[in-house]
Structures are given as C-alpha cells and as structure tokens.
Amino acid sequence: MTRQRLAIFAALAQLGGHRTAEEIYELVRTQYPEVNLSTVYRNLDLGVALGLVTQTDLGGGIRRFEFVRAARHHHLVCQQCGAVAELEDEVLEPLRAALHQRHGFVAHMDHFAIFGICAECQSRRQAAEAQLPG
Amino acid sequence: MTRQRLAIFAALAQLGGHRTAEEIYELVRTQYPEVNLSTVYRNLDLGVALGLVTQTDLGGGIRRFEFVRAARHHHLVCQQCGAVAELEDEVLEPLRAALHQRHGFVAHMDHFAIFGICAECQSRRQAAEAQLPG
DNA sequence: ATAACTGCAAAACTTTTGCAGGAGT
DNA sequence: ACTCCTGCAAAAGTTTTGCAGTTAT
Numbered sequence: 001m002t003r004q005r006l007a008i009f010a011a012l013a014q015l016g017g018h019r020t021a022e023e024i025y026e027l028v029r030t031q032y033p034e035v036n037l038s039t040v041y042r043n044l045d046l047g048v049a050l051g052l053v054t055q056t057d058l059g060g061g062i063r064r065f066e067f068v069r070a071a072r073h074h075h076l077v078c079q080q081c082g083a084v085a086e087l088e089d090e091v092l093e094p095l096r097a098a099l100h101q102r103h104g105f106v107a108h109m110d111h112f113a114i115f116g117i118c119a120e121c122q123s124r125r126q127a128a129e130a131q132l133p134g
Numbered sequence: 135m136t137r138q139r140l141a142i143f144a145a146l147a148q149l150g151g152h153r154t155a156e157e158i159y160e161l162v163r164t165q166y167p168e169v170n171l172s173t174v175y176r177n178l179d180l181g182v183a184l185g186l187v188t189q190t191d192l193g194g195g196i197r198r199f200e201f202v203r204a205a206r207h208h209h210l211v212c213q214q215c216g217a218v219a220e221l222e223d224e225v226l227e228p229l230r231a232a233l234h235q236r237h238g239f240v241a242h243m244d245h246f247a248i249f250g251i252c253a254e255c256q257s258r259r260q261a262a263e264a265q266l267p268g
Numbered sequence: 269a270t271a272a273c274t275g276c277a278a279a280a281c282t283t284t285t286g287c288a289g290g291a292g293t
Numbered sequence: 294a295c296t297c298c299t300g301c302a303a304a305a306g307t308t309t310t311g312c313a314g315t316t317a318t
Contacts, residue, residue, distance in 0.1 A: 002273060036275050041308065061195055076239045095229045104253025105210045119238025136298060170300050175283065
C-alpha cells in the first residue's frame with residue numbers, strides 16, 4: 001500500500017459517486033503533484049479486479065469508477081437532459097432470475113446503466129406537443 | 135445515395151451480425167480501395183440516426199454496428215469464454231414495465247448487452263471445483 | 269533482498285473534425 | 294447550380310505499455 005494508492009482510493013471516496021480517472025487524477029495531484037495518470041488507471045483497475053471498485057460507462061465511452069457500496073445499485077440515464085437517477089437493485093432481480101432459469105446465465109449486473117427518457121422529459125415533451133399540434 | 139454509402143451498408147448486410155467500423159472498412163476496401171474509414175463512420179452514424187442501424191458495445195469500448203432486424207433482440211456476453219448468445223426482447227419486458235411504473239422512465243433498451251457467465255462455463259467451473267476441493 | 273509499484277514518455281486505439289474538391293439530383 | 298458527400302490528413306480523447314528507478318515489506 002503506497003501513498004499514491006492510498007491517495008487515489010481516498011480521492012475516489014472523497015469525491016463520491018461516479019468519477020473518471022481524470023477527475024481522480026486532478027484531486028490527487030493537489031496533494032501529490034508528481035502522481036501520474038497511468039498510476040491512477042493502474043490502481044483503479046486493481047480496485048476493480050479486487051472487487052472494491054465498480055466501473056460503468058454512463059455514455060460517451062468514458063469509464064467512470066465508484067466504490068462498491070453496501071447496497072448494489074444501478075442507474076437510469078436520461079438521454080435528453082443527462083440526468084442520472086439511482087435504481088435499486090431489486091428491480092433487476094426478476095430479470096436476473098429469468099436469465100438464470102431460461103438460459104442458465106449468471107448475469108453480472110453489478111452496476112448497470114440503463115438509457116432512456118426520464119419522467120420530467122416525458123411530460124415536457126407532452127406539453128410541447130400539446131402546444132404545437134401536428 | 136453514393137456508391138460508397140451503398141457499399142458500406144451492403145458490407146454490413148453481407149457480414150451480418152455485429153461489426154466494428156474497422157471490419158466494415160476492410161470489406162468495403164476490397165471493392166473500393168479509396169474509401170476512407172471516416173466515411174464508414176459517417177455513414178454508420180447516419181444509419182443509427184435514421185434508425186436503420188443499432189450500435190452496441192459488447193465489451194472493450196469498441197462500438198459494434200448491426201442492421202435493425204424485424205425482432206428486437208439483445209445479447210448475453212460470457213465474460214469467461216466470450217460467447218455471445220441472443221436474448222429475446224420479451225425477457226426485458228417486465229423490467230421495462232417496472233421502470234415505467236416505478237420511475238416514469240421510458241427505457242430505450244433496443245440492443246442490450248448483459249455480461250456474466252454462460253451455462254457452459256458454469257458447469258465447467260463446477261467440474262473443476264469438484265476436482266480440486268478446498 | 270526482492271517483488272511490487274511508480275513516473276515518464278511515448279504509443280495504441282477508436283473516433284472526430286476541417287477543409288478543399290468531387291459527386292449526386 | 295447547389296447541396297450533400299467524400300478523401301485526406303491531422304487531431305482529439307481515453308487508455309495502455311516499456312522501461313528504468315524507487316519504494317514497500
């Protein structure tokens with residue numbers, strides 16, 4: 001456990017939520033200016049391999065890292081306004097069971113991102129359509 | 135409709151399944167050596183925008199493109215052996231309904247990739263564990 | 269001591285963009 | 294004609310790698 005590794009995990013914890021390697025790098029650098037971005041990647045990958053960290057792509061092909069929490073959770077990402085809502089894992093439980101029963105497949109859905117349109121944007125869109133019929 | 139565009143869509147059709155821009159590029163080049171990779175990307179993006187083509191990341195951060203089929207489908211990707219199995223859309227229907235009911239969220243799950251361990255690798259693993267107890 | 273970790277620099281890799289010229293309708 | 298499309302080259306962006314030196318245990 002080097003001081004860089006500690007600082008990287010601490011930064012991930014301090015920032016909270018889903019963070020890119022770059023964001024973590026920026027914070028670590030305030031304390032250890034010599035730390036390199038590749039070290040950040042190496043330690044995040046290690047965290048993922050050890051099961052301490054999960055990674056998700058919330059869109060745009062950029063990985064985001066987060067500490068594993070007590071309660072597994074997922075995300076609903078609005079493709080219109082960009083809002084990211086949290087989703088309890090239990091909603092995925094029936095799907096997980098169905099995949100196992102019907103396909104013998106053990107799904108690793110630890111940190112899912114589901115894309116779509118959020119409730120707010122739905123009603124906003126409906127209101128707009130009422131204004132401009134046709 | 136230029137001859138490049140036609141060739142790109144034809145290549146996607148001919149190859150079938152999920153293809154990377156690079157794969158399509160290679161095939162198109164056998165017929166039109168002067169075609170550029172950026173043209174492939176531009177036309178695939180156009181196809182996606184028109185709803186003729188779907189894109190999925192089957193792992194590794196590389197986009198894969200596929201013609202839209204009559205029946206919407208998804209994929210089960212085995213993280214151990216790399217097998218990609220097909221998943222009927224109806225399995226996702228309850229989840230879609232739950233997200234709408236509980237969160238007012240309209241999920242755009244048109245071409246999902248779910249990662250995990252396939253049935254074969256499950257039994258292979260169990261067999262190995264029986265061999266090496268402990 | 270020795271194995272693991274780091275910094276640096278450079279590259280790998282997919283994807284995007286600006287621009288000038290060319291093709292389609 | 295006039296817009297859309299393409300080729301080229303270059304860059305943008307994230308992530309990986311080789312290597313030599315340093316650090317942890």
